Amino acid sequence: MTSSAALPRWAAGLLLFAILALPAxxxxxxxxxxxxxxxxIPLLAxxxxxxxxxAGGCMRRILEPYNESGLSGMLxxxxxxxxxxxxxxxxxxxxxxxxELFKFVSLPLLVGAPLAVSWGRLGPVGRGFVLANxxxxxxALGWLYRQSPVRLCNxxxxxxxxxLGDCLLWVALAWGLACTARAxxxxxxxxxxxxxxxxxxx
Amino acid sequence: xxxxxxxxSVLCFGSATLWAATDGLRAFTSEQARRLAxxxxxxxxxxxxxxxxxxxxxxxxxxxxxRLLVDFIYTRCRTIxxxxxxxxxxxxxxxxxxGPDGPVLLSISFDPDVDTVAQLRxxxxxxxxxxxxxxxxxxxxxxALAAMLTTFEVVVIPDALGGFQHNAAIHLVDDSGRLAxxxxxxxxxxxxxxxxxxxx
Numbered sequence: 001m002t003s004s005a006a007l008p009r010w011a012a013g014l015l016l017f018a019i020l021a022l023p024a025x026x027x028x029x030x031x032x033x034x035x036x037x038x039x040x041i042p043l044l045a046x047x048x049x050x051x052x053x054x055a056g057g058c059m060r061r062i063l064e065p066y067n068e069s070g071l072s073g074m075l076x077x078x079x080x081x082x083x084x085x086x087x088x089x090x091x092x093x094x095x096x097x098x099x100e101l102f103k104f105v106s107l108p109l110l111v112g113a114p115l116a117v118s119w120g121r122l123g124p125v126g127r128g129f130v131l132a133n134x135x136x137x138x139x140a141l142g143w144l145y146r147q148s149p150v151r152l153c154n155x156x157x158x159x160x161x162x163x164l165g166d167c168l169l170w171v172a173l174a175w176g177l178a179c180t181a182r183a184x185x186x187x188x189x190x191x192x193x194x195x196x197x198x199x200x201x202x
Numbered sequence: 203x204x205x206x207x208x209x210x211s212v213l214c215f216g217s218a219t220l221w222a223a224t225d226g227l228r229a230f231t232s233e234q235a236r237r238l239a240x241x242x243x244x245x246x247x248x249x250x251x252x253x254x255x256x257x258x259x260x261x262x263x264x265x266x267x268x269r270l271l272v273d274f275i276y277t278r279c280r281t282i283x284x285x286x287x288x289x290x291x292x293x294x295x296x297x298x299x300x301g302p303d304g305p306v307l308l309s310i311s312f313d314p315d316v317d318t319v320a321q322l323r324x325x326x327x328x329x330x331x332x333x334x335x336x337x338x339x340x341x342x343x344x345x346a347l348a349a350m351l352t353t354f355e356v357v358v359i360p361d362a363l364g365g366f367q368h369n370a371a372i373h374l375v376d377d378s379g380r381l382a383x384x385x386x387x388x389x390x391x392x393x394x395x396x397x398x399x400x401x402x
Contacts, residue, residue, distance in 0.1 A: 066208035075209055079216030083223055091232040091357075150386075152231050154357035154369050 013050025013108075020044055021104060030094060033153060033160040034167050041084055041107060048112020055113075063117075073118030074130060080110035085141065087152035094155045128183075135176045142168025233369050236355040237384040240373075244380035248353055250346035252310065252339040255322040255331070260339075262379065269305040270375040271396065273387075274356050274368060276313035277325040282370040286387050287329045289372065289396075294336040296397040307336040312351060312358050313366070314340045354381060372396060 019025055020043055029040040067073045083089055084107065092099040122130065146165030151158045221227065229235040249263040262270070273290060275283040290307050297304050309325070311317035317325075322338040325331070331338055341347035351358065358368040374383040374396075385396055 065204045068205040072205060072209040072212050075212040075216060079212070079220060082220060086223060086230055088230060088232040088235055089223070095232075095357075150231075150233075151367065151369070154232050155359060157359065157361055157367050159362075 048108030070118035070121030139172035
C-alpha cells in the first residue's frame with residue numbers, strides 16, 4: 001500500500017479517535033447505554049480499522065506468519081469484543097479511569113486493527129461463519145437486555161437497557177437481511193475481491 | 203504451524219482473561235461481582251456519624267458484637283424501596299424474638315438533602331419501624347455518605363422522574379463490623395432466607 005493512499009485512511013482513523021477521546025464526546029456518548037455500546041464502542045473499533053493502514057510493511061512482515069489464515073487475529077477480535085460486552089466492563093469503564101483508558105486502547109488495537117488485517121485472509125466459509133455468529137449473538141444479546149428483570153449496569157437506568165435491547169435486535173435484523181440479500185441475490189458477495197482491507201462495518 | 207500455535211495461544215490467553223474478568227464465569231454484572239467479593243472477603247464498614255428518625259446521633263461502631271442488616275433508601279422512593287421496606291417490616295417481626303442483643307435493621311438514606319429527621323420519622327411511621335430493632339438513619343456529612351456508599355459499592359444515579367435508581371440489596375454487617383453478605387431484594391422469600399441465615 002503506497003503512503004499517498006495510506007495517509008488519508010490513517011489520518012481519518014486518528015481524527016476519529018481524537019474526536020471520540022474529547023471529554024465532551026465521551027460524556028455525551030457514555031451518558032446513554034445505547035450510544036455507549038452501539039456508537040462509541042463500534043467507532044473506537046473502526047478507528048483501529050482505519051489506523052492499522054499506518055502500520056509499516058516491516059511490522060506486517062513480522063506478524064504475518066502468526067496470522068496466515070486470519071484465525072489468530074479473529075480470535076483476538078472475538079475475545080476483546082466479548083470482554084466489552086460484559087455489563088461489568090461497561091460499569092468499570094465509567095467507574096475507573098484506568099479501565100476507560102484500557103477501553104480506548106483495546107478497542108482500536110485488539111478489535112479494529114486485527115479485524116482489518118485478518119478479515120481479508122479468511123476464506124468465504126470463515127467469513128460466513130463469523131458473520132452468522134456475530135449477527136445471532138447480537139440478536140441474543142438484544143433479547144437478553146430486553147428481557148432482563150434486573151438492572152445489568154449500575155450506571156444505567158433499567159429503561160436504557162430496554163432501549164439498547166431494541167436497538168440490538170434492529171441491528172441484528174438489518175444486518176441479517178443485508179447478508180441474506182448479498183448471499184442469495186448476488187452469490188459472489190462473499191468472495192474475496194482482491195482487496196484485503198475492505199472492512200467497513202466492524 | 204506458527205499460525206496454528208499462535209491461534210492456540212490466543213485461545214488460551216483469551217479464555218483465561220475472560221475467565222478472570224468474570225470471576226470464573228460467576229459474575230457478569232458489577233452487582234454479581236460485588237456480592238461475590240463481599241462473600242469471599244468481608245470488608246470493614248466506615249464508622250461515620252449517623253442521625254436517626256428521632257435526631258439521635260450514633261455510629262455503626264456502636265453495634266460491634268451485634269449483627270446489622272442495612273439497606274439504602276430514599277424516602278420518596280415508590281418502587282424498589284417499597285419492596286425493601288416490606289422485607290424489613292417482615293424481618294423486624296421475625297427479629298423481635300432474638301431479644302435485646304439480636305440483629306438490628308438499619309435503613310440508611312442516601313438523599314440527606316430531602317430526607318430530614320422529620321422525613322425519616324414519617325418513613326418509620328409508614329412502615330411501623332419501632333426505632334430500636336429497625337432504625338431509619340441519614341448521614342449528615344456528604345463526604346461520610348460518599349465513603350459509606352463506596353465501601354458498600356452502592357451506586358446511586360438520578361432517574362428521569364426526579365428520583366433515583368440504585369443497586370438495591372440487603373447488606374449483612376457481621377458482629378465484628380464487617381460487611382459480610384449481600385442479599386438481593388429480588389430473591390424470592392428473601393426475608394425468610396435472611397431470618398434463617400441470621401438464626402445460625
